Amino acid sequence: MKVTFIYPRFEKFLESLPELDRGLIDHFIGNFTTPPSLGIPILAALTPPDWEIELIDDNNGDPVDVEAKTDLVAINCFTPQASRAFEIADAYRRAGKTVVMGGFFPSTAPQEALEHADAVNIGDGEPTWRQILSDFAQGTLKRKYLGGNRFDLKDMPIPRRDIFYEKSGYDWNEDLVQVARGCTYNCGMCAIPTHQGHRIRLRPIENIAQEVRGLRFDKVYLAEDILFFPNRRIRDWAEELFDTLAPLGKKYFVSSTMALNTDDAFLDRIAAAGVNSFYCTMNVDPKSIRALGGDTELRLEVRDLVCRLEDRGIRFFASFGLGRDWDEPKLADSILELCREAGIRTAEFFLFTPYPGSPHFERLSRQGRILHRDWTKYNGAHVVSRPLGMEPEHLREMFIRLWREFYRPLEGTEVVESLEPNRTEPHMKRRRARVGAGGER
Ligand code: B12
Ligand code: SF4
Incomplete structure (x- = not known):
């Protein structure tokens, strides 16, 4: 059989945005x-x-x-x-x-x-x-x-990535590893709790290490936001996980929200394990939302986190969503200001998208605000639901403007290799490049 x-x-996200300078963006954050x-x-x-x-x-x-x-x-x-x-x-x-x-x-x-x-x-x-x-x-x-969503991850097999390795159409050079399933939070646009459950299932650390040891690439993407959750159970597990990964000699791209464990000792551990890029979805958690609203203390906290990560050779990569019910046209300025104040130098912007299974989808459907169900356009680069604070075309203009204004000051400058940390000399791996002229990839 x-x-x-x-x-x-x-x-792909950037395919949907022909008006952007692909070279500049590809160079900084890759091409998705x-x-x-x-x-x-x-x-x-x-x-x-x-x-x-x-x-x-x-x-x-x-x-x-x-x-x-x-x-x-x-x-x-x-x-x-x-x-x-x-x-x-x-x-x-x-x-x-x-x-x-x-x-x-x-x-x-x-x-x-x-x-x-x-x-x-x-x-x-x-x-x-x-x-x-x-x-x-x-x-x-x-x-x-x-x-x-109750399957015990101790029985998860090692995925057969080899069936994709032979495909030549990709330019990726990292492996994705799943360390947990499920999430206790309930962020508006996220379908993870519905699909994977509201209970966090942690994968046994030895199984993760065994999988990592056999990976083809040196770069590894650990995709679960829960890795940095501050509660005791996750902290203990995450500490042990990073300690176990440390001798394996890989580099990790990790993801989180601002609702996270920021102890210096923990950040030391993740740096020692080889984490070099920290992707953070802003405005899904109360801390980021208040920082974007102008809460000075929280802005300083974001700045402090960015510095403490960069001092350890870890790049902070912020991801901002636009188009929630309370977003107003001035949100773009507020995001740019926060990025300037906090020293955020790698960022992406996306449009809040109601994915089936997410609280956002249920609510917008009830309110009759879903504009269409052409799922091809549900990739974060199109307005697919009617916003409250502005017209759909203004939301899209704001979104394009943010991409442009965030990256414009970097045009023509010497830039830092994408997926490498971007500050403090010993960790920094610079290459000379002029961007804005078709990029380098
Ligand atoms: C890797 C990844 C990507 C990759 C690959 C995309 C892909 N096809 O999944 C890339 C980087 C391209 C990507 C992009 C995006 N992603 Co993404 N991504 C992920 C991530 C981190 C891991 C996916 C994964 O491997 N999961 C593990 C596998 C094992 O789970 P699974 O597919 O559900 O499979 C299990 C079952 O469903 C079942 N199963 C699966 N297939 C089949 C088939 C059959 C026949 C059967 C029987 C069973 C079965 O068996 C599997 C084992 O249990 C997830 C988050 C997560 N933790 O899952 C987000 C996630 C899938 N991404 C998401 C989103 C929104 C995006 C973006 C659209 C937007 C954005 N801002 O991130 C962009 C799009 C960019 C673009 N268009 O260019 C959402 C999806 C929302 C949704 N409901 O569809 C997720 C859930 C993140 C989130 N928190 O909301 N992503
Ligand atoms: S976005 Fe992240 S933190 Fe929020 S529910 Fe989804 S997985 Fe959990």
């Missing part, structure tokens, strides 16, 4: 083609050896030949991939093939996914994937498989 995995194409989701590599690792595996990576430009011989088509998608996933699923089903779907979108909007697939997986895939294969083989495939 043969299973064909499909990783549908999605519109970082590692693919671990969904398919995990399922591939769980597929019994008597099944042949094929991967069609639509992002890599692999041809989608619906007539080619295969038994089952398995599609993984998050929201920006959903419209394309449906197109592909419809074509396969017209050609007589059976299609099963899973991932963030099918888990949070299963009814819509079922209009295009024979079966849908809701939640984790580990508890269900082998059952799906065996039901299919016996002709008893069900419409819905409930993977839930």
Whole structure:
């Protein structure tokens, strides 16, 4: 038997913004083609050896030949991939093939996914994937498989990233590692609590270390915001995790919000482990929101954090969302001011997007403010819901203006290598480059 995995194409953030100077932005923060989701590599690792595996990576430009011989088509998608996933699923089903779907979108909007697939997986895939294969083989495939969000991560397999490594269309050179699932917070645009649960499931540290030891690249992306949560259980686990990672000689890109553990001793630990980039989503937590509103004390706190990270060779990379109900046109100035005051020199801006499964989506749907459901445009670069404080076109203008005004002062200057820390000499790895003229990548 043969299973064909499909990783549908999605519109990359910068592709949606032709008015921006790509060279400048690519140079500072890369072009958003970082590692693919671990969904398919995990399922591939769980597929019994008597099944042949094929991967069609639509992002890599692999041809989608619906007539080619295969038994089952398995599609993984998050929201920006959903419209394309449906197109592909419809074509396969017209050609007589059976299609099963899973991932963030099918888990949070299963009814819509079922209009295009024979079966849908809701939640984790580990508890269900082998059952799906065996039901299919016996002709008893069900419409819905409930993977839930209680699967114990000690049993998570090491994802088969190798199936993506051979694809040449990417320029990424880092590996993504999942260290936990679920989140106790409930940020407006986030579907993680719905899809992965409101309880945080931590992966055993030895399993993470074993996976990291076998990675191909030196750069590793640890994507879970919970890593820096300040409560005791997470702190103890995170301290042990970073201590265990320290001797492995990798460099880590980590992500968080401002609701975090900022002890000097903890920051020393993460630096010793090799963390060199700290991605921080601002304005989802009360601290950042008040700092953006002009709370001087909190602005100083942001500045202090940026300095303390940079002193340890860790770049602070701020991510600002625009378009919440209380946002006014002056938000752009407030963000630029905060960046100046806090010494933030790497940033990205995105439009708050109501993802299915998020509190934001439920509320805006109830209020009739969703402008359309072309999921291709749900990539943070398009206004897809009606804002309250301004017209949609003004929100988009503000968004473009922010990208331009944040990066304009850096144009033509010597810049710091992207994904490398950006201050204090010993850690700094500068390269001479003129930006704004097509970039360097
Ligand atoms: C890696 C990543 C990316 C990568 C890859 C994208 C991708 N396809 O996922 C990149 C960097 C490109 C990316 C970009 C964006 N991302 Co992103 N990203 C992630 C991240 C950090 C990890 C994804 C991952 O590997 N998860 C682990 C896998 C194992 O989980 P999974 O896919 O759900 O798979 C499990 C099950 O669903 C199931 N399963 C999955 N597929 C299938 C298929 C079948 C057939 C079956 C049976 C089961 C099954 O089995 C798996 C194992 O249990 C997540 C956050 C997170 N922690 O998950 C955000 C996340 C997916 N991203 C998100 C967003 C919003 C974005 C952006 C659109 C916007 C932004 N500002 O970040 C940008 C888009 C930029 C662009 N268009 O250029 C949101 C998704 C919202 C949504 N509901 O769709 C998330 C959840 C972050 C968040 N906190 O909200 N992202
Ligand atoms: S954005 Fe981060 S902190 Fe907020 S709910 Fe999602 S995972 Fe949790």
